[in-house]
Amino acid sequence: MERVIELEIGGMTCAACANRIEKKLNRMDGVVATVNYATEKARATVPATYSAADLIAVVEKTGYTAAEPTPEPVVATSTRDTLRDRLLISAVLSVPVIVLAMVPAWQFDYWQWLSLTFAAPVVVYGGWPFHRSALVNLRHGAASMDTLVSMGTLAAFLWSLWALFLGDAGMPGMSHPFSLTAREGDSIYLEAAAGVTTFLLAGRYLEARAKRHAGDALRSLLSLGAKHVTILENGAERVIPAADLTPGVLFLVRPGEKVATDGVVEEGSSALDVSLLTGESVPVEVRPGDPVTGATINAGGRLIVRATRVGADTQLAQMARLVEEAQNGKAAVQRLADRISGVFVPVVIALAIGTLGYWIGTGEGTATAFTAAVAVLIIACPCALGLATPTALLVGTGRGAQLGILIRGVEALESTRRVDTVVLDKTGTVTTGRMTVASVVPGASSADELLRLAGAVEVASEHPIGRAIAEAAGRDLPAVSGFRATAGVGVRGTVEGRKIVVAAGAPADADDASTWVSVTADGTVLGWIALADSVRPTSAAAVTALRRLGLTPMLVTGDSPAVAARVAAAVGIAEVEAGVLPAGKVDVVKQLQARGRSVAMVGDGVNDAAALAQSDLGLAMGAGTDVAIQASDLTLVRGDLTAAVDAVRLSRRTLGIIRGNLFWAFAYNVAGLPLAAAGLLNPMIAGAAMAFSSVFVVLNSLRLRGFRSAF
Template sequence: MPTAHGAPTAAVDLDIQGMTCASCAARIEKRLNRLEGVSATVNYATERAHADLPPGVDADKLIAEIRRTGYDASIPHPEADDDARAAAAARGLRTRLLVAATLAIPVIALSMVPAWQFPAWQWVSLALALPVVTWAAWPFHRAAVVNLRHGSVTMDTLISLGVTVATLWSLYALLFTPAGMIGMTHGFEWFASSEPAVYLEVAAGVTMFLLAGRYAEVRATRRAGAALRTLMELGAKDAAVLRDGAEVRVPIASLRVGDEFIVRPGEKVATDGIVVSGDSGIDTALVTGESVPVDVSAGDDVVGATLNVGGRIVVRATRVGADTQLAQMTRLVEQAQSRKADVQRLADRVSAVFVPVVIAVALATLVTWLVFGGSVQAAFTAAVAVLIIACPCALGLATPTALMVGTGRGAQLGILITGPEVLESTRTVDTIALDKTGTVTSGRMTVTDVTPTPGTDADEVLRAAGAVEDASEHPLARAISSAARARFGTLPTVEAFTGTAGTGVAGVVDGRRVLVGRDALLRAWGIDAPAGGGPDRTTVLVAWDGEVRGTITLEDTVKATSAEAVSRLRALGLEPMLLTGDGEQVARRVAAQVGIDLVVAEVLPHDKVAAIRAQQEQGRTVAMVGDGVNDAAALAQADLGIAMGTGTDAAIAASDLTLVRGDLLAAVDALRLSRATLRTIKTNLFWAFAYNTAAIPLAALGLLNPMIAGAAMAFSSVFVVGNSLLLRRFRSTVPEELR
């Protein structure tokens, strides 16, 4: 994209190491954006930064700035390495958690049950707690120290400060107060207490709970990104390439455009290409979501990572590497997961200032309790509870985890969401404009009727016409020959075939010269024939032995799913509108078939834009579904652009949502999933804000024991992540028979 001065910028992604909370991400993002001309976003959940760079600034400069901030960064590694690193981090946290739980649970039990408090129990608790608050809690302490060295505080500062203060207070109490006397006992208090006590159970318990929460976060973010990793792993690892007549198996990375490779039954198609020879069925479910295999033969396109379930085929590679449909899908999902919605930016801003405010509130709590006559013990307990319960980890996870799960689930269903702002658009859409050809209809001519003349059989007309048309490559000819093959299987051989551009074809079938085409062709052969066709359909004449023997009618038929989809769109609160360049009669007929009332026909591409703008000027929020180059401008003009993945690159580039499946029911699922993801984000944010708003005053008033505060804080993050993972259960409502 250009800078403010018109100079082009480069984009770079970086993996960030060392982030432990949303405040870390906000701090790095702020430092990067201070660099002149740099526009950067940092995502805590994906641990990745995306930046647009002006000339003269490169990734090394960004990495150096991040290191000066107290963190580390690197150019992204292959996803397998990223996953291995994340798995190693999860294993490290798991080990610390297991050790912490083994040692902290006895400390908590002894502190809560006076009957179990044997002589010198408090000193045994100290011995058990020290490894927990030092080694197990080391990730929190290390992050706090690193940030303090750079003059900043984060949520880890709150955790480290709370655990450290609770431990130091306990040491003081054991050494200099009656709390250290052999035979001393005390019970667990839910509230702040004025009695001499140790808080080793608080320090150890908080560490255990927070390690559990962080371990759950790491596991959940790995699971949330599983769909993206699955996409990247779908492709074949090698291919059997034909070179100089010999079959050579090579890695996928070695494939080049133009290479011909063999795909045997049960193998994956190595890359996008066109079938050169052979017939087969291709299972496209992994890429498109379609449950029924698609028949392919010479001349048909195939997509990389789909499965050959039929015969042996030879494919010529047309797109390789980053240009393949699978790679583009993966890129769209990854970009969507790394970008931020407006609601997430708000959460980041809150997190960035929240920690200093909490520390100030904790100090104010301590001072207020002392000023108003509270004991040092109670004042200290309330202040520590404030520090611990206030960590806004949930704020930083609310949006990115929901977005990762939602976009990942969408990718599995063939729905590609380009960014979080798209989710915010789907909530307000009330009108949906539908292109006709290729969107509501199949975009291909299909035989709908065969009408014989008196004394002639309809099957005879279709068989003869199909045999002649089988030798032609014209779209109408292929439709007729396909219909004939579907009915009769094999067709007679045609001889003496001739074709006349724009009028039709002729050939000898079973010893008879058969003519198939327009009236002009028949009259040229001396046969009197009426004009064929009409404003909304095409009629082909069939003749032999000097007479018209019948007509074949072809139409661009409505897709089987379109009427159901329109009904479901209405149920979602959207008013459908048919927008097409075809004639009024054609448009009205199609609209009537699918249940659309508003029709705008005979429009050029710029007229489509004007039609959408007119709806917007009336206060409507408009979505547009299209698949062609002529739809690209309208898709860009619409508040929400939805492109059929079966369409052109121009349409897909101009859209906000891309549907890999080529039917409107996928658009229904896309809107439902987008709205569900947005609802999840808002639920997460409400929980995070409401939790902190309610919990901090309770802690400041001395109504929460610090250990209970730590457990509640950890639960808030786990709740947000768990709520996001519910999106993985999203299911298509499309009836099985319509898929």
């Protein structure tokens, strides 16, 4: 038996670190692990014989820290403040060193010694995180981006010390011009050592801040739940922590308060603001018997709710879990990038040594050779590669959760690019899934009287048809006695002394697109009522938008051809398959796939689960069943077809950002390394470029925070 273990990883500084931990964990028998550099988490599927402590021990032996996740997200402000302080001190000390090196006219007697005084604390104190990480990696026979940075900055600093104390660079009046390329004849590199350290600290600080913002959406999702709740015990009210709620307990929700957990309304009626959870701005009306979701806000009257699901079983917790799981995924191109970054550092060190030897061998001088080698070490950072996918997933999935769209993983994003056909279930997807009165045909009674008497009997019924008639009849209905319901036949009862029967039946000219019932009083037919599952008001616009995305919509339903044709015509769907049994929906998807189509399936019921699993991309309406949601790739919490449009748009946009990030990261390294090896980059400029590349990738991913619904 297998189980999933999640760990919070500390000490990672680049994608190579995450790749190394992942390799070590996957070498354990039966363990399949992924390590996310952006979220600093590891997720492993392990045999039951392994514990979290076993995995933590492996991570610690690799040179990093690991711990099981805390129940509440902890904001590591002290770590960020330490990094900020280190950056500020380094920046203040580095500016004079860089300015003196870049402006020869300001190079007074012994300026080089002042530069050494300012540069030494930057290289030692400011660069300590890089040096410490390099030492840890060295003890474990490994190398990372910090190894390159530490080697580069220490080489520049130690070369400068040798030149100052043992060479001629310490003589009064020594000066040199600044060059953007590898300079010839210069003997000290203090501005490179201090500047590179400061630039990289700035990049790491900005990266940490940007990554923090990338996870804002998930943190806001996790914080939506109520912290305290008022429960009812023997008629008395008592306030307890929401975490202490148990199923079956009655709790009170006053106007303006959040619903503490998932439950069913026992007393009262109100409108719930669900926008924080689903992105849907229209309040949802609830009354006794209706389900409510935790974290929604009571915008109207007083409600008494019976808790049904608490803690990790609530919809909010499941949403957060789906989002976190999705963020562990990796695109196919990202897996290639991970393999490259895993061998990148040793290759770069070899390239730097080769560059040093080449320039010395060509007679260009040790200064030029040294500058080019240091630039190679510093510019070759795989960080941007490691951040390309996880940061975009972090922002994209978080933004999706805010809009009521749960993306299961990067595989779903890749599927949206290929899909060309979208199969739509009718009931609960294109339609509301709730029966409503479509028309009333009076016989021996007026339409109002017919509906009043039928509603009086049906108010005691739990059948969807009965509820629809009772709703249409309104309130203040006469009392019913002797109520009796016969499954598959109808209901009967006595109203105002008359025996009323509501049963299946239709007039002679009835259309086939509706469900009909007849209403009789003491054996006399009072008339007929037609009921239909109403089309969602937004379905037609959603179908049009799906076409604009290059998708061909198709309606598949178990209803009659007449009903299917009516719904399809109302929303503008040309391809229709009616009278399809649940197993037949799977066959429809398979037939489309056999014809070379890539199929997305949108459904909400148990009968849709198999088709959702068979399709290339499954989208489950969040108001549907748990089994349908588990079989899908995307969950639409809004329960509206417009969410499917936004889901495809967001998925494609996120995948586009991922690809853009990876292109930039690859292009940066492909262009930067040859320039550095050719002696065309000053190490300080290389450091600035390297820091910018990582920040650019994260900032590019943050653009997804501005994604808006098309409706």
